[in-house]
Amino acid sequence: MHTQHKIILGNSQQMPELQDGGVQLMVTSPPYPMIKMWDALFAKADPKIAELWQKLSADCQEETVTQIYDAMHDYLAKVWQETYRVLADGGIACINIGDATRTVNGKFQLFPNHARITEICEKIGFTTLPYILWKKPTTKPKYKGKGAFLGSGFLPPNAYVTLDCEFILLFRKGSLRKFQPHDQTRYDSAFTKPQRDEWFSQIWTLKGTRQTTSELERRTAAYPDEIANRLIKMFSIKSDIVLDPFLGSGTTAKVAMQNERNSIGYETDQNLLPIISKKIGNSKANMATDVQIIKR
Ligand SMILES: C[S@@+](CC[C@H](N)C(=O)[O-])C[C@H]1O[C@@H](n2cnc3c(N)ncnc32)[C@H](O)[C@@H]1O
Structure with missing residues (x-):
């Protein structure tokens, strides 16, 4: 089957290249609010967020922390919202997201990103479906958020539970x-019975990409191919269009492409183009595909 793949180097808050209802599936992992590695991206992308961080360093107010989280x-x-517009009736949106724990202004806080995104998507009009928990077997327990448990971790009551699962939120339009x-x-496009039994259960135990990929790809926090593979096979059929509005290294x-679906990916960081091209190029061998790179 001949498929087409568009990489659009631009901001997916607006997707004028896509018509209403033209996409059957969205699979993505955005930058995670309140996770340190994404602070700079949010601040660069939205001047309001940069201003709020400056405000926080001056006023040290809890309210300002809330405003930063809200702005992200x-x-x-x-x-x-834009994904909702471009999805077809019955189309599915899959969002991989982790919660964040962080001590800001000396106060430990949990930022439940999965709950906030669920509320926002419901307000937009999506129907929330049961979610998947992606359990990463390599995450080590922490003591007070710092490093490994060590000996003190055996003494109650000040340790807290490690965030060793991420969410794969599922919504239908x-x-x-x-x-x-x-x-x-x-x-x-049917899946097999063993695939169905494993994929449609709520906990997926899968290694992250850390063990298997290059330094540059690790900096994009790429998800493993197997996450995209399962979601694409579960929620689309061959020749559908799959959208990733936060393409990163190009996993989706x-x-x-490997599953004979068409794809459209948006990415703001042009520096990722070589890694996207390499990833897609390696899969392209022996496949009937067109790849188009569009710079806005
Ligand atoms: C968590 S990474 C995605 C990783 C990806 N799933 C992979 O496997 O490589 C999020 C990506 O979204 C990009 N990004 C952030 N805001 C964006 C926006 N408004 N439009 C398009 N891309 C954006 C970032 O540059 C980053 O590469």
Whole structure:
């Protein structure tokens, strides 16, 4: 099957390249609010967030921390809103997100990103479906958020539970997707019984990419191919269009190509183009595909 893949170097808060209802599936992992490695990106992308961090260093107010957290989710919400527009009726949105724990102004806090995104997506009009917990077996327990437990970790009561799961939130736009009876492409896209039994259970234990990828890819916090592979096979059929509005290193596009789906990816960081091209290029061998790179 011949497939097409578009990499758009631009901001996915607006996707003028896509018409209403033209995409069947969205699979993505955004920058995570209140996780330190993404602070600089949020501040660069939205001057209001940069100003709020400056305000916090001057006023040290809890309220300012809340405003930063809200502003980061406002930034992401524009992408969820635009995703809703471009998804077809019955289309599914899959969002990989982790909660954050952080001590700001000397106060330990949990930032439940998964709950905030769920509330925002419901307000937009999505129907929330049961989510998946991605359990990463390598995460080490921490003591007071700092390093390993060591000996003191055996003494109650000041340790807290390690965040060793991320969420894969699942949403549907509108009603169930409709097909003609005996739609051949749908049958050709079927998964097996063992796949169904494993993939449609709520906990997925999968290694992160840390063990398997280059330094540059690790800096994009790429998710493992297997996450994209399962989601694409569970929620789309061959020849569908899969969107990733936060493309990073290009995992979603690569896996969509391998599964005979078309793809569209948005990425603001032009420095990632070589790594995206390499990832997609390696998969392209022996496949009938067109890849288009569009600079806004
Ligand atoms: C967590 S990474 C995605 C990792 C990706 N799943 C992978 O496997 O490589 C998030 C990416 O979103 C990009 N990004 C942030 N805001 C964006 C926006 N408004 N539009 C497009 N890309 C954006 C960042 O530059 C970053 O590369």
